[in-house]
Amino acid sequence: MAMYYLSQRCNKFYLRVSLAACAGAVALAFATLPARVAAAGDEHPSGTQTPIKHVIVVVGENRTFDHVFGTYRPHHGQLVWNLLSQGIVNADGSPGPNFKRAQQYEAQLIGPTEFDLAPSNKTAYGTLPAPNTGGTPSAASDASPPPFATHDAAELAEGDAVEATDIDQLLTGASGLPKDVEDSRVANYNALLNGPYLLQPPLYDAYMGGPVHRFYQAWQQSDCAVSHATRENPSGCLGDLFAWVETSIGAGSNGKPQPTPFTDQTTGEGSNALGFYNVNNGDMPYFTQLARQYTMSDNYHQPVMGGTGANSIMIGAADAYYYTDGNGHAATPSSDQIENPNPLAGTNNWYTQDGYSGGSYSNCSDSSQPGVGPIRRYLKSLQYDARPNCAPKHYYLLNNYNPGYNGDGTVVDRTKSPFTIPPSPVRTIGDTLLDRQIPWKYYGEGWRSFISDPSKSVYCNICNPFLYETSIMTNQQVRETHLADLPDLYADISSGNLPAVSFVKPGGLLDGHPTSSKFGLYEAFVRKLVDAVRSDPKLWASTAIFITTDEGGGYYDSGYIQPIDFFGDGPRIPMIAVSKYSTGGRISHGYADHASLVKFIERNWGLSPITRRSRDNLPNPVQFSDNPYVPVNAPAIGDLFDLFDFHRRGSDDHEGVKGRPRNDGGDSGGKGWWPF
Template structure:
């Protein structure tokens, strides 16, 4: 999606947090040499000749798999296995392991990575409602014809879910569908930790739910990391006990505005909040039927319970990491590092301040100086723009927010290098990519429907460069790409019918990259619609490597989509591949989410550099070369998919600084989850049992 269009559509306006006219997250794109395979494609080292990577949105491992019970002989690390919750979703004997605290940072002039003045919540702040009140009235999808004409990426029996799931509530009020949340004070009697979303009949699995904050500095703070916290339970010194507090104190889109006089961290009539409450602590219960297709895939194929989003925060940077194995930085558009606009006027007005400053405003408890996706004073065009803090020069300890993280990394028993080049301002949160789908420069475009919150084109290397240089075929398949090509400013975002354009531009990593997008032949050969994916699967013309992204309708993003819609998107692809036996017997389908969406997770997260890792997220591998129900504990993140591709086709790494250079984990006999040779990430080969295909499972339930 085009980042500014989010403010005008209720369907997606809920992806951000605080300010009424805000923006949110979309995806990526890329550049290249020549699309022509001048030499024969190299032979794969395994029976896997086709890799399909499907990326949904915003769910942590515990959020989905909190109560998952593994098949015999396997173990899993989740809320149930730790005793944090019981099978029925109620607090378990070890619930205190996930306790959440409030904190007082009022007297601190700088960003607090690990505030010291903490108090256990008596009850969680009331989770607030988000998502469409009514699927028809709010989203405009009222009939099956509306559903099928607006989206073509679902298995047939899942289209019904585009018509259902409305919250029945207005936004930003206590979500009384949740057991323990009330219409009158006390608005919450929830215990101070994880709670089941679907614990009552008023909140079925099919219902829309609110979206927590998921930005870079916020997630670092939610993890509450300090070397003094290191223990067997917390090997990295991260307690993950400030998820609710950060969510209610700063949220996701301050954009440099003054904290309202009637701001409150708890809901009350007449008060202004971040609009979230303790949404981050919610989870589903598979033992009671939630996420049924996800559970089916986990039972019948293989998954990881130690797979992570590669960066703290949200979609933009985490998708970029999947394609580049690295963060990207602000440039002059020609490959030279530059300084982003800082309290500066732009073609669209201003002033905008694109440099992050998470230092709290004096006299406030964690209300940050400058952080946000960018604000707009006018819903129809980029006028009255302001805010937008999303870049950081993490090589400079004097820059806001940098020193607490870098000092923490350096204080670990195995000190971690930040991997920040001098004078480079890295993009930490969601900005539009530097190119439109037609290859034109989005950063220099002055059309009033464009936005200043766009990163200049980058010539940093991505996995596409590696594949092209080594003659490995690939495509990036993006749901509703065709509509986007004729709607570059996404003025049809959220509309209903055949022109519906819910394409996610910040999710297509290649859209940031000059080598791909500025070369017409490369771009048109490799960036495709998902309609082409279905055709390539049916015709047996699938490339070796495929990246697949659903549209905003069905990506599973909280508030704007639902996880059952993403399940339907995945099922259509899995069914199609299995319907082509020759393709099925040479394919691995990696099913994951871009990031955790800000939801709580109890798992270990390994510090790899300044940028992450973040929370665990789901990863399931659907392939005939998996052992049904197998659960890998090897540490991994999105860059592990790049390592798998590189090992499978004997390819070099993306660059000399990308994370695919990290070694495979070495673990001790007492902990399979924590690498002793940190920083280290796996290549996912342990999810497979190569040899004759032994897993003939079908996706049909």
């Protein structure tokens, strides 16, 4: 019955594929389903299905794949989907022969009207709106960094997190410009051609204004409609409204109507989303080195449309959190905290209720709720079963709200901090690991200072999916054992006590966020960690380090988006797997998102899915060589095993591994890379 069901999904979604090929793909999908726990006496006595005894997940901030690797050229014989390979740009970052593939449009959506997921009344820009400095720091200061004014202050703050040679990166990059003005540091900022533009040196070492990355804005920027669909892009997500959404609504209206037409001066944004870096100019040097030495995915996605909070939650729960009464029961938030992206009367797309100080929940089970109907109708129109996955009368958190717990386990007083989600009853991978007595920790830089004084900490509270959860935060022993600081990470590595599963989050100065950090600082943070693991041969032989970002930060990406449910997926983001079993500079095309991290852990340790509704229940993708980015058994996400080759001993060969055939298809089942 299961084989028949998957065959029907395959045939319905990919009508031009032969039945024989589809049947073979279906058989392959079953062959690669997660294995169960190893029995005593198996090859790996610890109970793991592979030589990997330690998984480290490192999460930076706010960059898409094309924003980072848009001009990356892989080793000979490898393929990558990016701005360069699609001819959108040339190797030097200039417009390529297919530049128009990424052109942006402005729409006319005069309220009052319903939120429009894919406006039909749109016109191509002549030149893009000028990028904006937003909240970029204007000058260095030790009193309110970043950046710091003196080396001593920077070293005191971050000397334990990066090597001494990287400290001075914390002293540079201030804009020298006011906030919320056109960013004249960008070449031709007031006459940008309509498409992605190069952030030329020295902007890699600069703090920049960030694009909007909120839920309904991200859906609208993606411009998804089945009427847009092609065989190459069956979901019909065009990604051609980035600049318009930035300048028409930006990061939120807070319910305050503004005059029309809107400009980047109104929203504090411009075409910031279209900027990208060039690895051929020396940008992203360390991550480029890792990509050439290990395995990189060019089909790894943020799981939720929008920002840090909801996407970080998915790393732990493979699901979304919802508003409760504080005792674990679904409840209804106050009206000022419910999203309403319907445009206000007389405005071109200025949302009725949205913003960082209001509007973060939607009851997505009810199509009559603002913004919900258009997304549900779109999901229903797809040629596969993309269910909304919204429980009745549950208001799901879509954007950034504080977790319901303080670091000491006490409940946050929401009368003083109203934009806080109440304590969550949703299970996480932390609960699964606790049940099986598998050691794990969440190492967040600044954790200790966050407990004592959150206002003086670089700790990212919304990034920790376990800080929201009642079962973990109300148990003192669990909190003290499994929630840790960055010095604890290096102490555990040094003493040989690194747990089986580690989640690692840099603080706000080092996480790579474009406005409050720089990507070079995130690279420096990762390099110190990777070097520490590699310096211990025994640890290195049994460790997989997954390096990614929480989400794309609102930046443009040219990759395929697979709608899975109401929440996403969203654009591609970077993912590099660093291990002695992932060497060779290979590019994996297997479709994945943050729930894939959970699936990897579950498969490696033989664990069941977190809950019946969490995304780790989805099958591994089946992908064909003539369209290797699109799962034909959608919705499907991989378990990241395709990033490794556990049949060989592993090496640090920079030029690739010889003697094993690569899978030219979707990398969901290449014989040279699947271990079983």
